Amino acid sequence: MVQQDRSYKEKKVISIGTVSELTGLTLRQIRYYEERKLIHPHRNERGTRKYSFADVETLMDIANKREEGVQTTEILKEMRTKEKKQITEAQARKKMLEGQLNAQFRHRR
């Protein structure tokens, strides 16, 4: 169920016009941020861009940063360090689970 909800957030089904309404950004801005590698919409068969809710949230973060005068290059760097942090956290969680499993295993034998 949670997994299912997760997929709603990641599934790329929203067209650029709707994304524009949701974020308040212009089509030009949305396409430009893609050019700068800040977002990665899917393309359907005819080449139309499709975005996820996660993309919409990223775009809103970008809009805030841009209002503060942060350049797209900086925003990209920030996003990458954040990603790394999240991966590290995920690995930490995994290690912890493995540790618990090992502890269990030791108790059993």
Next chain:
Amino acid sequence: MVQQDRSYKEKKVISIGTVSELTGLTLRQIRYYEERKLIHPHRNERGTRKYSFADVETLMDIANKREEGVQTTEILKEMRTKEKKQITEAQARKKMLEGQLNAQFRHRR
């Protein structure tokens, strides 16, 4: 967070062409099921239909029922009784919580 995830499922942002791809139904079928009150897409300013992930799931259920030869009128009835059941369940949960709260309150004084 859960509430947020919920809204992804209910938010009407998907256009009919994408819904068609997701469900395997034709545009004609999707519009017809709306005519029969089985689904209720939003309309944006220019009259374009927008669907939620919840609508997509409903459509997939409809598709299954239709394959079994169930008529749209019957499907509508089934959906309504299911809705009522869910409301009843929600009320039951609420009652239970209220009961627990009252019990707490009695213990406190």
Next chain:
DNA sequence: CGTGTAAGGAATTCTGACACG
């Protein structure tokens, strides 16, 4: 009843480019 289709119009989306700076 449920679905296909042709019809005509309006709105969407795409790309590459010029503009300003």
Next chain:
DNA sequence: CGTGTAAGGAATTCTGACACG
């Protein structure tokens, strides 16, 4: 660097209707 805009073409969506049955 970031964004606006005009340009032309291709694909989307809408409605009302006829068709079959």
